[in-house]
Amino acid sequence: MVSNKTVLFDSIPNHEPVDSLKIVTQQFDLDRQLAPGEAILKVEMLSLDPYMRSRMRDPSIETYVPPFTLGEPIDNGGVVIVLKSNNAHFKVDRKYYAGFTLPFSEYALVTEASNAFYTDITDAELPNETLIGACGLPGKTAYYSYKQLVRGKAGEKIFISAASGGIGQMLCQLCKMDGLKVLAAVGSDEKVDYCEKTLGVDRAFNYKTSDTRKELAAFGCDIFYDNVGGKMLEDVLDQINVYGRVICCGQIATYNSGAEAYGIKNTFQIVAKRLSFQGFITFELIPQKPFHESKYNTIEEEFMATIPSMIKEGKLDVKNHVYNGIEATSQAFLDLLRGDKHGKTVIQL
Ligand SMILES: NC(=O)c1ccc[n+]([C@@H]2O[C@H](COP(=O)([O-])OP(=O)(O)OC[C@H]3O[C@@H](n4cnc5c(N)ncnc54)[C@H](OP(=O)(O)O)[C@@H]3O)[C@@H](O)[C@H]2O)c1
Structure with missing residues (x-):
């Protein structure tokens, strides 16, 4: 037996999730003995992402992601090493990227139901935080939505909010x-410097x-x-300019607001300016054929064939905020929602 610290969903928050997560130590x-299909994983790193706030809800409320279950571990993406396996998908001593369903715990028992969410990344030659961030959900979200929805042309003016976050930094x-x-747009002077000097934006x-x-008004805006x-x-x-386009990726400013979310007063501008709005969920973009000329069958194939190597070659900058120890989960999530961190949030175990 080993001790296994685990993060449980403890209460549904009304606003900031200050008391919603609880650490317990289990055995x-x-x-x-592993049943067919089971594998034991040692967790190396966990990912925190804004959408997890919407999973902290009353389960009767339906949305595009399932709710967390009270009293059960929260789950998301991460990086694991396989310690023991009775499942051909999981090879012992190899490293896997978990897109989803990885429980926030030091050790995890998985079944065949998890296979689809885990990819062997043993030979990826990049740090775990980069595999989770720029090569994981936020990097893919930025790439897929940029190529398939923004489809920007040279000279167009784009305004990007939360620009130094996991998605923003890749998109810029x-x-x-x-x-x-x-x-x-960013929430600190240090982030302004990063956007201008490292990401190369025209103005932050x-x-x-x-x-x-x-x-x-001073810069102009064709796309938001x-x-x-x-x-x-x-x-x-x-x-925004007439015929402007708005690509709706997320609304982090509203996630803690509940019924008191800010009420936008000028939606008639959508009519007056003939604006278009496009919301999206990353997963629906994965299998899409690239709209632009490409030798790849899907936008995901193109991403995997280009972005990791560009990062290795230093052509793309990557900024992560690494917390140490699973005990940091609750504070790290509050920091993420408040903007008190810089870059993609991950937890090193
Ligand atoms: N549609 C999809 O499929 C999809 C997939 C992934 C993520 N998302 C969404 O995309 C957005 C960005 O995700 P991410 O992974 O890049 O997040 P992230 O790296 O965690 O960055 C979040 C940043 O948002 C900023 N922020 C927080 N509260 C704010 C407020 N009230 N006003 C302005 N900025 C605020 C903070 O930076 P500052 O210090 O700069 O304020 C914070 O660091 C989120 O809304 C997320 O839910 C959507």
């Missing part, structure tokens, strides 16, 4: 490679100390890539 039998760089003009500003409307929603979206509706 885990590493010597157990993709846009600059194609010659778009990028305006980036701190939305907490600068006026978003003035920034938009929205990670935030709320008041910032309202500001954009008044400033």
Whole structure:
């Protein structure tokens, strides 16, 4: 037996999830006999992502992701090593990227139901945090949505919110490679510096100390890539150009607000300016054939064949915020929702 610290979903939050997660220490039998299809995993790293906030809900509320179950471990993506296996998909001593369903615990027992979510990454030659971040959900979200939905042209002006986060940092760089003009909104001066000096955006500003409307009026805006929603979206509706496009990726500003979410007052601008809005969920984009000319069958194949090697060659910058120890989970998640971190949030076990 070994001790196995685990993060349980303890209470449904009304606003910030300050008391919603609880660490317990359970016993885990590493010597157990495995039934067919089972494997024992040692967790090396866990991923925290904003959408996990919407899983902390009353299960009667339906949305695109399942709710967490009270009293059960929360789960998401991560990196694991296989310790023992009775499942041909999981090879002992090899490293796997878990896209989803990995319980927040130091050791995990999985069954064949997990196979589809785990990919062998033993030979990936990149740090775990990069495999989870730039090569994982946020990097893929940025790439798929940029190539399939933004489809920017050189010279177009794009405004990106939460621009230094996991998605924003990849998106800013993709846009600059194609010659778009990028305006980036971030929540600190340090992040402004990072966007301008490292990601190469044309202008970045701190939305907490600068006026978003003035920034938009001075820079111009053909496309808004929205990670935030709320008041910032309202500001954009008044400033975006006629026939502007809004790509709706997320609304992190509203996730803790519940019924008191900011009420946008100027939605008539959608009519007056003939705007188009496109929401998306990353998974539906994975199997899509690239809209642009490509030798790959799907946008995912193209991503896997290009982005990891560009990162290795130093052509794309990657910024992660690494917390140490599974005990840090609750604070790390609060930091993520408050913007008190810089880059993709991961937890090193
Ligand atoms: N559609 C999809 O399939 C899909 C997939 C993945 C993620 N998403 C969404 O995409 C968005 C970004 O995800 P991510 O993984 O890049 O997140 P992330 O790296 O965790 O970054 C989140 C950032 O949002 C900013 N933020 C938080 N509250 C804010 C507020 N009230 N106003 C403005 N900015 C705020 C903070 O940065 P600052 O310090 O700069 O404020 C924070 O660091 C989220 O809304 C997420 O839910 C959607």
